[in-house]
Amino acid sequence: MAASIFAAVPHSPPVAVFKLTADFREDSDSRKVNLGVGAYRTDEGQPWVLPVVKKVEQIIANDNSLNHEYLPILGLPEFRANASRIALGDDSPAIKEKRVGSVQCLGGTGALRIGADFLRRWYNGNNNTATPVYVSTPTWENHNSVFMEAGFKDIRTYHYWDAAKRGLDLQGLLNDMEQAPEFSIFILHACAHNPTGTDPTPEQWKQIAAVMKRRSLFPFFDSAYQGFASGSLDKDAWAVRYFVSEGFELFCAQSFSKNFGLYNERVGNLTVVGKDADNVQRVLSQMEKIVRTTWSNPPSQGARIVATTLASPQLFDEWKGNVKTMADRVLLMRSELRSRLEALGTPGTWNHITEQIGMFSFTGLNPKQVEYMVKEKHIYLMASGRINMCGLTTKNLDYVAKSIHEAVTKIQ
DSSP states (O other): OOHHHHHHHOOOOOOOHHHHHHHHHHHHOTTTOOOOOSOOOOSSSSOOOHHHHHHHHHHHOOOTOOOOOOOOOTTOOHHHHHHHHHHHHHTTTHHHTTEEEEEEHHHHHHHHHHHHHHHHTTSSSSOOTSEEEEEEEEOTTTTHHEEEEETTOEEEEEEEEETTTEOOOOOHHHHHHHHSOOOEEEESSSSSSSOOOOOOOOHHHHHHHHHHHTOOOOEEEEOOTTTTTTTHHHHTTHHOOOOOOOOOOOOEEEEEEEHHHHHTTEEEEEEEOOOOOHHHHHHHHHHHHHTTTTSSOOOOOHHHHHHHHHHHHHHHHHHHHHHHHHHHHHHHHHHHHHHHHHTTTOOOTHHHHHHHHEEEOOOOOOOOHHEEEEHHHEEEEOSSSSSEEOOTTTTTTHHHEEEEEHHHHOOO
C-alpha cells in the first residue's frame, strides 16, 4: 500500500479550554472542580435550560404553520431585526434612519468571521490583507485566529490589562490607538471583557471613542454577554450605543449562547451600522455572497427561540428575569470568593474579583500557581489564571478559596 496522501499532516495542538474540560472529565478525584468551561452552571454545577426557553420551545413545537424550508441567506428576518434592536436600543436613531442591517450567523464566532471576510475584501477599498487588525492584550484567543484565517496578515495587539494593578491600562490603550495607522480595525469587547472581566467605564469609553474618531479607526465590537454581565441589557450595550451616537460606522458581533443558554444552537448575529441605507444595503449584498459560500443559509431553531422571545413583551420580561438570575449568581460568587480569600489573609489584594464583571475573572495567578491548582488540588482553570465564576458553588467555595490561598502562599 502506498503511504496516505495525508501522511504529512501534523497533529494540531488541542483547543486549550476543550482540552481542560476533557482532562476534568477523566479525573476521578472527588474534590475536582471545573473553573475552565465557558458556560453557565447552577449552584449544583449543572447546565441550566432557561425556563423561558423551555416555554418557547413548546410554543414552536405546537405551531403547525412552521416547516423546515430554507431560511433566506441572511437569516430569519424577525430574529435579525430584534437582535439588532436589543444591541442598539428601542429608540436607536440609526434603526429609525434605516442605516442598520444584520446577518444571522453561526454563533458569535460566525458573526466575527463573516465580518472579517467582508472587511478583508471591501473595507476602505478592496483586498485589504495588509490593513492592521488590533486585538487587546490579552483577548479571547479565537479573535486572532478568525482574522488570520480570513486573510489579514497584520494582527497587532493593544495594551489592555495592567497586571500590577489588576485593572485596565487605559493610557497604554489610548497611546496604542494614537499610534495606530489610520483606518486600522480595532476589536473591542462590548462588555465583560474576556478573559479579564475588566471593562472601561462610560467616561473611559468616551475617551476611547474620541481617539478612534480622530484617528479614523474602525470599531468591531464583540458582544457575547449582553445582559449576562450586569443583569441589565441597556448597561451592557452602553459602549456600542455610545459609538453609534457619535456617528461611527461599525460592526457588532452578537452571541446568544450565554444570555439564552443556547450554546449548541449557534445563534449569532452581525449588526452593521452605516452612514445611510444605501451603504448598508450594498454591504449586505456582499455579505450575502460570503454567506452563500460559507454555510449557504442558517439554521432556524435557535433563531426562532430568540426571535419569539424578543418579540413578545411578556416573554421578553421573563427572559430578562432569567438573565438576571444568572448574573446575580455570578455576582454572589464573586463577593463570596473575595470575602473568603481576605478572611484567610491570602497575600495580595483581591478587590479585583468583585470589580471585574461577567462570567470570567482574571485571578492574577501565575502559570506555576495554576499548575499547582490543577495537579495538586484538581481544580481546573486556564493557564492565564482565568476562572469561570459559574464553576464556583456554595459547596466548593471554601475548598477553592483555601486552594488559591495555598497556591499563592507556597508557589511564587
